[in-house]
Amino acid sequence: MQPSALASTPLPLDAVILDLDGTMVDTLGDFAQALNRMLADLTLAPVAPELIVNMVGKGSEHLLRSVLGQVLSSTQGLQGDALTERVSALFPAAWDRYQAHYLDINGQFAQVYPGVVAGLEALRQRGLALACLTNKPLAFARPLLEAKGLSGYFSHVFGGDSFERKKPDPQPLLGACAALGTAPARTVMVGDSSNDAQAARAAGCPVWLVTYGYNHGQPIRAVAADAFLDSLAELA
Numbered sequence: 001m002q003p004s005a006l007a008s009t010p011l012p013l014d015a016v017i018l019d020l021d022g023t024m025v026d027t028l029g030d031f032a033q034a035l036n037r038m039l040a041d042l043t044l045a046p047v048a049p050e051l052i053v054n055m056v057g058k059g060s061e062h063l064l065r066s067v068l069g070q071v072l073s074s075t076q077g078l079q080g081d082a083l084t085e086r087v088s089a090l091f092p093a094a095w096d097r098y099q100a101h102y103l104d105i106n107g108q109f110a111q112v113y114p115g116v117v118a119g120l121e122a123l124r125q126r127g128l129a130l131a132c133l134t135n136k137p138l139a140f141a142r143p144l145l146e147a148k149g150l151s152g153y154f155s156h157v158f159g160g161d162s163f164e165r166k167k168p169d170p171q172p173l174l175g176a177c178a179a180l181g182t183a184p185a186r187t188v189m190v191g192d193s194s195n196d197a198q199a200a201r202a203a204g205c206p207v208w209l210v211t212y213g214y215n216h217g218q219p220i221r222a223v224a225a226d227a228f229l230d231s232l233a234e235l236a
Contacts, residue, residue, distance in 0.1 A: 005208045005227035015182040016123050017173065017205070019191035020134035020141055022213030025148055029109030033069050034049045034102035041097045042090060043185060044068075045075045051200060054217035057075065059135040059160040059191045064098055065091065081090050088119075102140055107147035119232025122151045133172055135160035135195070156180065157184055168198035172204055190232070194223045 005229060021027045028049055036046040055066040068087045078086055081202050114154050123130060134141050138159030145151040156179050165171045170181045177187050187198035192213020200207035201224070208226040210232065221228060229235070 004230055012186065013128060013188055013206075014127040014186040015131065015177070015188075015190050016178045017131045017133045017176050017180075017187060019189075019196050020132055020136060020144070021215075022192035023113075023196075023210055024132075024150060024188060025107075025110050025112055025143070025144060027110040028056070028214075029104060029111075030102065030107065030144075031056060031063070033109050033149045034098055035064075035104050036065075037101040037158060038094055038097040038103075039071060044071050047071055053214055057062065057135065057216055059118050059166050060098070060102075060137055060140070062121070064094055068094060069101070074148030078141055079118075080119065091096070102144070106140060107144050108146070112148050112150065113232070115233030116150070119235040120150070122152060122233075122236035129182065130154050131156040131158065131176050131180055132208075133158045133167070133176050133189075135166045137161050168195040168202070170199050170202035170204075173199050173203035177203070177205070188226075189230075193219065197223045 018024060030197065031052050033047040035052060038083040039046055051070060052067065055063050065087055068090055071081055072083055072086055120130065132141065132145060132154045136159055139159055141159045142157055145157060158176055160166045163172045164177050168179060173189060174184065177184050180187065184204040188208055189196055190208045192210045193198065193215040197209060199206050206226045208227045208229055209223060210229045211219055211220055213220065
């Protein structure tokens with residue numbers, strides 16, 4: 001880990017944008033519960049949490065299609081066009097049931113990572129504006145932040161449906177900077193995956209990555225970043 005994330009940034013900072021899943025809150029338990037309840041509704045086999053973790057980070061639609069594809073491929077042997085067509089046919093009902101289950105259990109099987117509150121407190125004490133930017137739907141993100149006692153730290157919360165495009169596209173970062181009234185070069189993105197890093201680089205934002213998140217099952221230190229954090233408490 002670099003000795004100081006704050007010292008590693010090229011310019012003084014005015015604001016920090018933080019990812020949610022895998023960065024502030026470990027939501028794998030919520031994903032597993034909601035997805036497997038949805039699969040049961042569709043009379044499909046459950047999916048193991050260790051498979052789900054590699055699919056998280058690109059939005060709920062991508063997660064749902066990936067899970068359906070994994071289950072149908074492994075249990076029914078579907079491949080190629082047949083698999084794509086079957087996933088598309090099941091998706092509307094799957095999405096409806098997934099939304100209902102996720103909203104019902106949102107936050108009940110999730111935990112705030114150690115050091116997150118200390119890190120947020122340190123950033124706030126420095127006078128930095130804070131925003132949360134996640135690919136999770138806004139209707140899921142706001143209640144989760146509230147349930148975990150984190151909502152009060154953020155002046156803005158943006159979900160995967162807050163903008164036309166999601167991370168790794170830079171549009172959400174640029175939109176968040178506009179809402180904060182800060183220049184991208186003075187607004188750091190804190191996340192846990194290559195999606196966060198790609199979006200930040202394209203938007204012109206510095207990027208810090210936590211080492212304990214999801215990152216689609218790939219080593220996070222292989223991703224180019226301005227700093228790596230083993231805990232957000234290091235910001236204190």
